[in-house]
Amino acid sequence: MTSPVSNLRSDIAAELRAHALWIRRRSFQMVYEAQLGHPGGDFSATDILATLYFGVMRYDPSNPRDPQRDRFVMSKGHCTGAFYSVLARAGYFPEADLATYMQPLSMLNGHPNRNYLPGVETNTGPLGHGLPVATGIAIAGQIDKADFRTFVLTGDGELQEGSNWEAALTAGHRKLENLTVIIDRNRLQQGAGTEDTASLDPLDDKWRAFGWHVEIVDGHDHQQLLDLLSASPKGRGKPLCVIANTFKGKGVSFMHDNVAWHHGVPNKDQYEQAMRELV
Amino acid sequence: MSAAAPSKSDLFDCRDSFAATIEALAEADPRIVTVVSDSVGSSKLGGFRTKFPDRMVNVGIAEQTLVAVGAGLANGGKLPFVSAASCFITGRALEQVKADIAYSNVNVKLIGQSSGVAYGELGPTHHSIEDLAWLRLFNNMKLIVPADPWQTAEAIKAAAAYDGPVFVRVSRMAVPALERPANAVFEIGMAETLIEGVDATIIANGTMVHRAVAVAKALAAEGISARVVNMATVNPLDEAAIAAATETGAIVTVEEHSVRGGLGGAVAEVVVGTNPVPMRILGFPGFVPTGSADWLFDHFGLNDAGIADAVRQTIARKK
Numbered sequence: 001m002t003s004p005v006s007n008l009r010s011d012i013a014a015e016l017r018a019h020a021l022w023i024r025r026r027s028f029q030m031v032y033e034a035q036l037g038h039p040g041g042d043f044s045a046t047d048i049l050a051t052l053y054f055g056v057m058r059y060d061p062s063n064p065r066d067p068q069r070d071r072f073v074m075s076k077g078h079c080t081g082a083f084y085s086v087l088a089r090a091g092y093f094p095e096a097d098l099a100t101y102m103q104p105l106s107m108l109n110g111h112p113n114r115n116y117l118p119g120v121e122t123n124t125g126p127l128g129h130g131l132p133v134a135t136g137i138a139i140a141g142q143i144d145k146a147d148f149r150t151f152v153l154t155g156d157g158e159l160q161e162g163s164n165w166e167a168a169l170t171a172g173h174r175k176l177e178n179l180t181v182i183i184d185r186n187r188l189q190q191g192a193g194t195e196d197t198a199s200l201d202p203l204d205d206k207w208r209a210f211g212w213h214v215e216i217v218d219g220h221d222h223q224q225l226l227d228l229l230s231a232s233p234k235g236r237g238k239p240l241c242v243i244a245n246t247f248k249g250k251g252v253s254f255m256h257d258n259v260a261w262h263h264g265v266p267n268k269d270q271y272e273q274a275m276r277e278l279v
Numbered sequence: 280m281s282a283a284a285p286s287k288s289d290l291f292d293c294r295d296s297f298a299a300t301i302e303a304l305a306e307a308d309p310r311i312v313t314v315v316s317d318s319v320g321s322s323k324l325g326g327f328r329t330k331f332p333d334r335m336v337n338v339g340i341a342e343q344t345l346v347a348v349g350a351g352l353a354n355g356g357k358l359p360f361v362s363a364a365s366c367f368i369t370g371r372a373l374e375q376v377k378a379d380i381a382y383s384n385v386n387v388k389l390i391g392q393s394s395g396v397a398y399g400e401l402g403p404t405h406h407s408i409e410d411l412a413w414l415r416l417f418n419n420m421k422l423i424v425p426a427d428p429w430q431t432a433e434a435i436k437a438a439a440a441y442d443g444p445v446f447v448r449v450s451r452m453a454v455p456a457l458e459r460p461a462n463a464v465f466e467i468g469m470a471e472t473l474i475e476g477v478d479a480t481i482i483a484n485g486t487m488v489h490r491a492v493a494v495a496k497a498l499a500a501e502g503i504s505a506r507v508v509n510m511a512t513v514n515p516l517d518e519a520a521i522a523a524a525t526e527t528g529a530i531v532t533v534e535e536h537s538v539r540g541g542l543g544g545a546v547a548e549v550v551v552g553t554n555p556v557p558m559r560i561l562g563f564p565g566f567v568p569t570g571s572a573d574w575l576f577d578h579f580g581l582n583d584a585g586i587a588d589a590v591r592q593t594i595a596r597k598k
Contacts, residue, residue, distance in 0.1 A: 067356050115384050121354055123383040126374055132344045133379055136351020136359075139336055143312070144356070163375075166341035170348070173339075 012055055016222040019089060020050040024251050025278045026089075027081030030101040032271040036110065037102070040248035040261035042082035044186040044219070045153060048244055049086045051225040052151055052182075061091035064118035070148050071137050073121050075130020076155040076184060077111040078263075084108050084117075092119035128161025130154055131181055135167040138179035138239075149233060151180045157189025160198045165210070171239045172211025179239040180229065181212075184219065186248040188259045207241040219244025252277050290453035294392060296428035297449050298323040300435040301360055305331055308439070310358040312336060316345040322362040322392050342367045346375035349387045358386065358439065364398075365391025365407035365448060373413055380444045381417035388438045389446045394424075395486065395535035396563070397451045399572040408563050411513055412540030414446050421445040421467050422513040424534075424542075426488035427457045430511055433465030441467060450535070452486045452572060457509070470517035476506035479590050480524035482546055483533040484510050487561075487581065491533055494586045505590055513542055518549050525554035529593040531561060533586055535576075538562040557596035559589045 023046045031037035053059075057070040074083045081101070088095045093107075100106035107116035111125030122133045134152035141148055154164065171179055185203070187194050194200050204214045213236055217224045228242060248262065249255025252274045255264075266274060305311040305327065312334045313327055319337065328335045336352070338344045342363060349361035361368065368391055369376065380387050391410055398405035414422055421441065425431040431449060438445040445467075457473060465471075473488070474495045483491040488509045495505040506527055508520055524530050530550065532543035543560030550558060563579055576582050580589070 071354065113382075122350060122385075123378055126378055128343075129347065129375065129378055132347030132375070133351040133354070135344065136336075136348035136353075137355045138351070139348060140352045140355020140357050143333060146355075163343040163347070166338070166344040167347065170338045170341065170344055 010223070013222045013226060016047070016050050016055055016226065019054045020047050020222070021278060022089060023050055023082055023085045025275065026085040026098060028266070028271070028274055028278070030081050030085070030098055032266050033099070034102040035265050037081045037265060038078045038263045039081060039266070040188070040255060040258070040264070041076060041079040041155065041184070041186070043250045043252065043255065044246040044248045045076065045079050045184050046082050046250070047220045047222055048153060048182055048184065048225060049082055051222050051229060053086050053090045055222070055226045056229045057149075057151065059090070061119065064092060068146065068148050071121050071134070071150040073124070073130040073134040073137070073150070073152040074112060075124055075127070075152050076158060077124030077130075080108065080110060080112055083112060087117065087119040090119070093117060127155070127158040128163040131164050132167040134179060134181070135171045135176065138171065138176040139174060141178050142174065142176060149178050149180065151182065153182045153184060155189070156183055156185045156187060156200060157194050157197070159183065159200055159203075168207065168210040168212065175211070175237050176239045177233045177236045180233070180242060181239070182242045182244055184246050185243050186246045188248045188257070188262065190262050192259065203243055211238060212241040213238040214241045214243065216243045216245065219246035220250055290455055291428040292453060293425060293428055293431040293450050294323040296431040297390065297435055298326060300432040302327050302330060304436065304439050305334065308358060310356065311439070312352055312357045312359050314338065314345060314349050314352065314359050314361040316340055316342050316363045316367070318363040318392065321364060322390065324362065342371040343375050346372040346389070347379050349389070350379035350383060350385050353385045353387050360388045360390055362390040362392060364405070365394035365410050366405055369407065369410040369413055376414065377417060381420045384419055384443060386442050387444055389444070391446060391448045393451045394448045395450060395452070396567065396572045396575050399570055399575050402569055403566040406567065408535070408537045410448065411536050411542065412544070415514055415540060415545060418514070419444065420514060422448070423467065424448045424484040424511055424513060426485055426509050426511060427454050429456060429459070430465055434511065437465060437467050448485065450486050454486055455489050457489060457492065465511070468512045468515045468517060470520035471509040471511065472506065472520070473509055474505070474507040476504040477527055478504045479529035479531065479594050480506040480508055480527045481531050481533060481586065481590060482508045482510050482521070482524060482542065484513065484542055486535050487533040490581070490583060490586060494583050494590065497583065498587055498590060503590065503594065510542060510546070513545055516545055516549060521546055521549045522553050525550060525556045528556050528597045529590070530556060530558045531586065531589045531593050532558070533561045533581065535581070536562050538564060557593050559593045561586060561589055
């Protein structure tokens with residue numbers, strides 16, 4: 001099992017920035033080559049994913065079903081550009097496989113499949129599925145008094161799915177301190193702002209009312225994410241909700257906070273400009 | 280793994296058999312947990328809760344989370360039996376059954392309780408006569424419809440032993456124990472020929488099997504030799520038993536389910552691809568009116584007279 005957290009936290013933050021840059025570049029290349037994908041959400045989630053996989057979680061890519069592994073559930077299953085990039089970077093499968101993204105017979109579906117790819121815990125894609133499954137994983141850990149932690153990354157628009165709130169009730173009721181939900185709060189859903197569609201604010205109050213401990217962070221600040229997510233959950237007595245304020249399309253000027261890039265794909269000029277910016 | 284075949288003519292609630300079996304299995308297998316949505320009593324799991332209080336997860340009235348938590352528990356190393364009223368565990372949570380259980384291909388057992396029209400008077404919201412049609416679309420999910428207490432126990436044991444998604448459709452309707460040889464065994468995907476016959480075959484499952492047996496015995500008195508096949512597994516089907524049934528030249532299917540897409544539809548898909556013969560599918564036409572389960576069976580011809588008529592009429596269609 002890797003245990004990458006050390007005392008050299010500022011060094012780690014620098015490493016996380018490097019990982020995140022690589023993930024943004026690689027995922028955008030995948031989307032450009034496939035002419036399919038969800039690059040805006042890939043970029044809002046990238047720093048969270050990099051921090052989890054290279055700063056927080058314990059896992060062994062050569063033993064992906066180790067019973068004691070920390071679990072990560074990608075509830076926003078459409079953001080596979082970033083998710084597959086981070087899994088490849090972590091060593092679950094060869095980076096070369098990323099070139100097959102969404103090609104016929106590829107293991108790299110538009111949405112992740114656990115039976116194709118090591119490192120995927122459950123098949124997602126339809127929204128509102130990750131937190132309920134992650135709640136079940138955390139309950140198994142609670143029953144066994146196991147040390148593993150379970151992390152789930154959801155979109156914010158996704159929280160309009162009622163299944164999340166069913167699971168939030170159960171997780172709060174059972175005081176699942178081994179469970180952490182991270183909300184990629186980019187404030188944009190497919191076609192408009194969350195607050196212009198079915199408003200979520202005050203989002204922190206909602207989670208507190210369901211029995212969760214809530215923290216609000218800058219979802220692009222690796223140091224903040226690292227400090228919060230790597231802290232031991234023991235004794236908290238509640239599940240943790242991290243509202244990570246992010247920007248859709250973070251890292252590329254013309255995509256920044258732009259709803260058109262939810263599932264927009266770049267032409268050659270846009271791709272080349274983005275790659276000039278992602279350095 | 281077969282028990283001595285019961286021969287009593289008493290009537291049984293198969294939920295009792297489910298509950299006794301899961302308690303016994305849980306004694307031996309610490310991985311087993313039950314997951315319920317405020318459905319402890321209706322699943323007859325009060326005894327399990329008393330014996331294993333830390334191994335029952337009650338998510339409240341929340342079927343999407345019920346099914347998803349089952350998937351998560353399997354990920355965490357448990358062997359979950361997720362139990363709730365069949366109408367809700369299937370219809371209400373259908374996308375979780377699809378994505379989290381079937382498509383993810385996880386080792387979760389779904390127990391659909393009080394299936395069919397057991398809640399007759401409560402109306403179609405609480406009937407579960409669509410469940411097999413919905414779940415039959417998930418090709419990797421085993422679907423078992425036991426006919427009596429012995430087969431319910433064997434189905435639960437087989438589900439526990441199989442590594443993958445299974446749905447067991449349990450009835451609360453009183454049924455007799457079927458007569459079987461002492462060496463009877465249950466295997467997923469293996470049909471059971473209860474009565475041999477050459478003029479027609481009645482293929483039934485669940486609560487309809489004992490009725491099919493009674494009809495075949497009555498028809499014998501008028502010189503009609505009807506085979507009775509208990510097709511307890513709807514997925515995968517015992518295609519050899521269906522192919523053999525076509526050799527009798529006439530097939531009648533009987534199920535406590537809609538005539539659309541259930542056992543009858545499944546059998547017909549095999550029959551048209553092998554040896555087409557006259558068929559009749561008995562079941563419910565769709566949403567049904569208010570009435571007790573027994574009234575509904577009589578009203579829609581799922582009784583001795585109705586099944587016998589269907590057999591005679593189908594034989595008459597032989598060329």
